Amino acid sequence: xxxxxxxxxxxxxxxxxxxxxxxxxxxxxxxxxxxxxxxxxxxxxxxxxxxxxxxxxxxxxxxxxxxxxxxxxxxxxxxxxxxxxxxxxxxxxxxxxxxxxxxxxxxxxxxxxxxxxxxxxxxxxxxxxxxxxxxxxxxxxxxxxxxxxxxxxxxxxxxxxxxxxxxxxxxxxxxxxxxxxxxxxxxxxxxxxxxxxxxxxxxxxxxxxxxxxxxxxxxxxxxxxxxxxxxxxxxxxxxxxxxxxxxxxxxxxxxxxxxxxxxxxxxxxxx
Numbered sequence: 705x706x707x708x709x710x711x712x713x714x715x716x717x718x719x720x721x722x723x724x725x726x727x728x729x730x731x732x733x734x735x736x737x738x739x740x741x742x743x744x745x746x747x748x749x750x751x752x753x754x755x756x757x758x759x760x761x762x763x764x765x766x767x768x769x770x771x772x773x774x775x776x777x778x779x780x781x782x783x784x785x786x787x788x789x790x791x792x793x794x795x796x797x798x799x800x801x802x803x804x805x806x807x808x809x810x811x812x813x814x815x816x817x818x819x820x821x822x823x824x825x826x827x828x829x830x831x832x833x834x835x836x837x838x839x840x841x842x843x844x845x846x847x848x849x850x851x852x853x854x855x856x857x858x859x860x861x862x863x864x865x866x867x868x869x870x871x872x873x874x875x876x877x878x879x880x881x882x883x884x885x886x887x888x889x890x891x892x893x894x895x896x897x898x899x900x901x902x903x904x905x906x907x908x909x910x911x912x913x914x915x916x917x918x919x920x921x922x923x924x925x926x927x928x929x930x931x932x933x934x935x936x937x938x939x940x941x942x943x944x945x946x947x948x949x950x951x952x953x954x955x956x957x958x959x960x961x962x963x964x965x966x967x968x969x970x971x972x973x974x975x
Contacts, residue, residue, distance in 0.1 A: 734761060735811035738835075739779040741765040742816050742959070743772055744852040746941055748823035749948035750791035751802060753830075757785040763817075767791040770949040771940045773816075773959055781811035786830060788819060803828040814961065820852060820881055824944075835961040837886045837934040839968050846886035846934035846962070847894060847912070851878045853941035853954070856901035861887055865895045865909035877901045886934055894928040896937045896956060908939060910956035924972045926960040932970030934962035 741753050741763065750769045755762035762784075763777035768791075788803040802823055807830060809815065814835040821828035833850065840846045849859035858873035875884035878901075897909040912935060915927025924930045937956050943949030965973040 735781040736761065737779045737781045737809040737811060738776040738814040739763040739809065740776045740816050740835075741768060741774045741830075742818050742852075742938065743768045743770050744818055744820040744938070744940060745802075745823055745828055746770055746949050746952070747944035747947040748790060748802070751819065752789045752791050752798070753817075753819065754787060754789075755779075755784055756787050768819075770943060770952055771938075771955075771957055776814060779809060781809045781813075783808050786817070788828065788830070790823075803830060805830050807832060816959075818852065818881070824947075831881055833883065835936070837962055839962070839966070839970075840886075840888055840932055840934060842971060843891060843931045844888045845891045845894070845928055845931060846888055847896065847928075848884045848886045848934075848936050849875055849878055849896060849898065850883035850936050850938045851880055852938050854880050856880075857898045857907075857939060858901050858903070859884065859937075860897045860899075861889065862895050862897060863893045865897065865911055867895070869897065869904070869906070873899075883936065891929055891931040891933070898939055898956065908955045910937060910958060912937070912958050913960070924964045924970065926963045930964045930970070931972065932962070932964035932966070933960065935959065936961050 750767040753765040761778060761780035763779050765774050785806050787801055789798050790800055792798040816833040816835050818831040818833050820831055837846050847861055851857050857878045859875045860870050861874040874887055878884050894912040898907050899905055912928035915929040916925040918925055926933045935958055937958050939956050942954040943952035964970040
């Protein structure tokens with residue numbers, strides 16, 4: 705009995721001593737990039753994209769369909785290893801590797817990893833697209849055109865999709881898997897229309913996303929009416945005949961690259 709009491713006393717003393725040494729530590733984060741995936745492969749179905757070097761601080765896409773995008777993921781910067789697989793519940797299908805790639809992600813940046821090429825021809829790759837624009841000036845938004853198809857494009861930025869075509873293209877000769885500089889314009893309705901480079905026939909038109917309404921006290925949401933927003937309009941080709949994407953038509957899709965309250969924030973963010 706005396707021995708057990710002595711042991712309990714020692715344990716209690718040790719516990720008190722340990723409590724006196726407790727410290728609050730802040731978790732350390734690795735250098736990070738913000739990374740999203742966009743699928744521009746038009747001759748297959750949905751894909752899964754995973755980092756195979758580590759689980760933590762890694763972006764992921766599951767059943768990402770043609771012309772679709774993920775959100776941005778906080779991703780550890782540096783040399784990273786990615787693989788792309790067809791989406792399927794059949795292990796014999798989903799274990800096939802569509803692309804296997806090592807990519808260096810710069811710290812403190814926002815990037816799109818654009819999946820492009822032909823699954824049938826086995827030429828699929830991930831292309832790094834820089835989504836880190838300079839903050840638009842007060843009252844302005846940034847708009848650019850990215851060509852995710854073949855052939856060169858001219859782009860015309862207008863207020864609506866039914867406006868007359870300007871005499872001069874806003875951006876010219878945008879080649880495959882390349883993009884224009886961001887064009888600054890006053891926040892408000894915006895659309896983009898594209899033609900073949902040097903041509904006059906409109907291939908596609910699309911209005912930019914309106915800024916969602918916010919409740920009192922909420923921060924402004926991204927959209928063409930919110931100063932400080934930057935957006936990219938991606939031109940995609942039609943899906944390849946005979947493929948799971950065959951029913952998808954050619955066209956433009958807008959994606960948000962920068963939110964109004966990203967650093968440095970727009971005036972409406974009140975920061």
